[in-house]
Amino acid sequence: MMAEAETQGVTASRARGIAWLGRAGLRPTRQRVALAVLLVGDGCNRHVTAEGLYADAQRRGDKVALATVYNTLRAFCDAGLMQEVTVDGTRSYFDTRTDQHPHFYWEDTSELTDAPVSELEISRLPAVPAGAEIARVDVVIRLRRR
Amino acid sequence: MMAEAETQGVTASRARGIAWLGRAGLRPTRQRVALAVLLVGDGCNRHVTAEGLYADAQRRGDKVALATVYNTLRAFCDAGLMQEVTVDGTRSYFDTRTDQHPHFYWEDTSELTDAPVSELEISRLPAVPAGAEIARVDVVIRLRRR
């Protein structure tokens, strides 16, 4: 019974991962599915670094090379499944949520989390220089533990 | 006459650079003064990368090692004379303006410029999680040439 529920959970995650890949027209190879399951298997949004995702995969027993994790994350971004978020300078973060939204960055743990979009209200934005248009507005709220 | 004006300009920049260092209690060594002059010699704000500042120094004929540029920029930040701005991930930017203000980032040229603070108005900010306080809010407006 327990085992059955677990199996169902696993297949559901797999299905979700594969569907996610399919949405972008990416071939569901073993490694991609493994990483996709880690990223969107539970339906939640995730913020990962390449190293972090690689560690998760190892922990799960998935056989993936670190270079493949890098390449795959890059491929997911190119396909529009994820977006890269720059907050640290030494590390790249990848976000499964692709719309524009603010982030919390915990300076002590280097952890990145979503901040509710609905609670951010920018009532006035600097005038955009002539000949340019806004590609994106990044808002990062850096937090310190009190 | 021209030469005289130029000399005055040079001494004025030097004086400004040395005063800037003095404000932070940093010893005005040859290299630090050279970099300080490049950074604040004309009284304007500047956004530089280590490589970029190094190139400027070389162009001016200043003898500084690249490692020293890195170390010195780091020292200037620690002393509160500059702040690091993260926008690119592959490169660190250093800003001579140390207050909190939004930036324009030109995606095509990787150039970073100030956006007028007065024109940014955030009327509502996401609630800060319990046990945390805001260290800083970074706003980067990414621009695309039209």
Add this chain to the structure above:
DNA sequence: CTATGTGCAAATCTTTTGCAGGCTA
């Protein structure tokens, strides 16, 4: 079968560090 992916190691790029020698106060 054939085009795409992947693994691995080596290369690349940015930034930091260690240590001997130089320069400021």
Add this chain to the structure above:
DNA sequence: TAGCCTGCAAAAGATTTGCACATAG
């Protein structure tokens, strides 16, 4: 003079690339 700085080279990370092999459609 004493201690802080700098130069240089080497190290350290993070990420990318090249190429032979594997695999999905």
